[in-house]
Amino acid sequence: MDALSRPAVVIDNGTGYTKMGFAGNVEPCFITPTVVAVNDSFSSAAQPAPRGAPAKGNWLAQHSAGVMADLDFYIGEEALARSRASSTYSLSYPIRNGQVENWDTMERFWQQCIFNYLRCDPEDHYFLLTESPLTAPETREYTGEIMFETFNVPGLYIAVQPVLALAAGYTTTKCEMTGVVVDVGDGATHIVPVADGYVIGSSIRSIPLTGKDVTQFIQQLMKERGENIPPEESFDVARRVKEMYCYTSSDIVKEFNKHDREPSKYIKHYTGVKPKTGAKYTCDIGYERFLGPEIFFNPEIYNNDFTTPLQVVIFFFIQSSPIDTRRALYKACHTKAEYEEYGASICRSNPVFKGMY
Amino acid sequence: MILLRSPSRFLLQILQDRVLSGEKGMDIDCHTVEFDDVRYHIQFSMRNPKVMVLSVALPLPPPEAILYDGLPLGAIEAIKAAYGPVVQILDPPKDGFDLTMKINLTKLPPDEEQRNAILTQIASVREVVLGAPLKLLLKHLASKTVAPNVDKLVALVHRPNESFFLAPQADKVTIVYPMRFQDSIDIVLATSFLQEFVEARRTAALNNVPSCMWSPAPPLELKGVPADALNANAGFVTFVVYPRHVEGKKLDRTVWNLLTFHAYVSYHVKCSEGFMHTRMRRRVESLIQAHNVCLTCLTLQALDRAKSDAEKLKKLVHGGSFKRLSLKNEGN
Structure with a gap:
């Protein structure tokens, strides 16, 4: 039996997450969340003992403390639960x-x-790992070494x-490996041109708006409205609101009107439990449902440092990419027929938010 | 964290999601593979969202292990006893699998605790099926008898093309594992791990645990076993299990621990390798740091020296003027 089978x-x-x-x-x-809870108490115990202690015992204590610190850790949801329950673990x-x-x-x-x-x-399987487009070769080397x-x-x-x-969009009817990928991650957003399966490394752009910024913006909106959320939970709540309720809209004005006309239909509620006291709390989720993702298209509502909307960035990006790939990249964006079929909203679709109409 | 749990996390997660999700269901069709080449195929169809079809493929048995219709001895009975009406065995199993079961989630007990217990039990189907013959033998040990129609030496499959051996007697069962590893570093680590393991057994706190031995050559119990089954590269581990180790609730845990002993060792070998690398990396980092500190010191010293040289030079220059002075003096 070999690994191929x-x-x-x-x-x-x-x-943010590991899949x-x-x-x-x-x-x-x-x-699961990409997080490790490490037990700190051992590493502090491993500090040099007072001077009087015999050298050998000290070494042994340090050694066993190191062994325990190696073994005592948790990952993912378990790690979050552990660190919440006791202060011995740090994330x-x-x-x-x-x-x-x-x-x-x-x-x-x-x-x-x-x-x-x-x-x-691990000896029985081949492995496929991923990396972001701007990873240094040394990182890849390190990964290979560990694996x-x-x-x-x-x-x-x-x-x-x-x-x-x-490749995920590669189907039997549409065999294209050329396109512009806007990869909005939790910690990094890149715009990457891919031609026939190869990344054009020289023209990768990154923009300073990420999934975390959306969360922060939602957190800020909810804080400004004075929602009843315990401060230590607010980031977490905002993240969950983003994942559960946000969507991209085709026209913000229409969306505002829709929400104002039928608040009962569009305003959602979030119920949580305060971690320390165990008391329940609820908060409303209103405009942030569509305003959160909107920061990509109107960044000025979030910060003043970066105000170029995503579609403009992409336009200039294609303009700056090698000339023989431009046509394919534009084509990969959207065709006229698709535009007529789905409307202007198609240009704003984002798979993270349910924008795929 | 250190011991492997018997329910498969993925199976349990799927089952619990399905039970909690209510009536709406999606098609699920997925494969997973666990250590020792146990494969699962999980299917849910839209039409019957509460019925799961679970197929299990067991590791390829070596010639010395005897299977009945592709399943270990007593597996069918063990499944029936463990799951009751919830599970129905489909015969023949799906192509490429050894066992196919239909699990009807509507027949689960309404009580949440009982339900979770059954779900966990289903997720540990591996233990139920592969551990069936082991459980049978150990049950007889608990009642201090030898199971009828059982050979003097029983081979049980636990890894693809590998088996471990049991020598059942009325008052004890001797279990021998030939340990095999692929990688040369793994062999060395496993050997020293097993020696430490045997050493750890001798500490006072572990007086009541099964006695454990390690030897590089096959022990006497394995007389008459074909040589193919005995080419172990990391020695042989022998456990002797007494009736007190399989009383009541201890039985299930003993079965699982014995069944996954090889996986346990290999997991630990891999982890210790990882931790060694972490240590080495830290060491290299601290050495590099020390090196850099030295380098800075040296550079500073060199700078100092250069500075003092420059001062000497200045003095020399000064000396020149002294000479000039002396010239002047001479002139006087």
Whole structure:
């Protein structure tokens, strides 16, 4: 039996969430937050003991403390629950802005993903990992080192996320691997031209608006309206509101009118439990349902530093890309027929928010 | 965290989602593979959103392990006993799988606790099926008898093309694992891990656990086993299980732990490899830091030296003027 006869393991580590599963399935098996809870009490115990202590005992204590610190950690939802329940665990986010920052916790995260979540033997499967388009080659080297030396994987491919996004739309009727991918992640947003499956590295743009900014904007809106949310939870609530209720709109004015005419239909409620006291609270969710995603198209409502709307960025972006790919990139955007069929809204569709009409 | 749990997380998650989701259902058709090459195929159809068809493929058995219709001894009975009316076994199983079950979620008990217990049980179908013969033998051990029509030495499959051996007796069962690893580093780590493991058994706190031995050569119990089954590259581990280890509730845990012993060792080997790499990385980082500090020191020293040289030079220049002075003096 060799690894070819088994499905490959796919792990997509994002800044916010990690998606993992097996090749051939429609959905990932698990989607968990990319977070590791590390026990701090051991590392503080591992500090040098007072001077009088015998050297050997000290070494032994440090050693066993180190071993325990290695073993005592949790990932994903479990990590969040642990850190909320007790103060001995501190959260570490191994990936920042699409780049791996902390290799120690990243390795532990992978270890748990493979052994405890997917429960597979890494020697038996090929692995597909992903990276953001602006990753340095050293990072890839490091990843390969961990995968091959620690986990002994038989084979590894590190794919670029935007190419995979195009591959996801690859069907029998539409075989195109050319397009502009706007990859809005939790920590990084890139606009990437892909021509025939290859990333044109020189013309990648990144814009300083990410999923986290949407969350922050929603948080700010809800705070300004004076919703009854405990401050320590507000970011979390905003994130959940974003994931559950937000959508992109074709016209904000129409959307405002719709909400004002029938508030009962459009205004949603969110119910949560205060973590410390256990008391329940509810809050209304109103305009932020469509205003959140709107920051991509009208960035001036969120901050004053970056005010170019996404569609303008994309336009200039294609203008600046190599001339022989421009035509294909424009074509990949939207055709006239599609435009007539679906209306102007198609240009604003964003798969994160239910904008695919 | 350190021990592997017996229910498959993915199966359990799918089952719980389905039970909580109410009437609306989606088509689900997915495969997963677990360690030791146990495969699952999960299907839900739109028409019957409350009926799950679960197919399980077991690891390929080696020639010495005896299977009945592709399943270990007593597996069918064990499934019936564990799940009751919820599960119906489909015969013949789906192509490429060893067992296909139809799980009717409407027949679950209404009480939440009981329901969760059954769901967890379904998610640990691997333990139920593969552990069936082991459980049977250990049950007989608990009542201090030897199961009838059982050979002196039983081979049970636990990994593709690999098996472990049981020598059942009335008062004890001896279990021998030939340990095999692929990678040369893994072999070394596993060997030292197993030696430590045996050593750890000797501490006072673990007096009552099954006795455990490790040897590089096959132990005497394995006489008469074909040589193919005995080419282990990380030695042989022997456990001796007494009736007190399989009393009452301990039975299930003992079965699971014995069944996944190899996975347990390989999980630990991989993890310790990972931790060693972490340590090495930290060490390299601290050395680089020390190196950089030294480098800065050296540069500073060099700068200092350069500075003092410059001062000497200045002095020399000064000396020149002294000479000039002396010339002047001479002139006087």
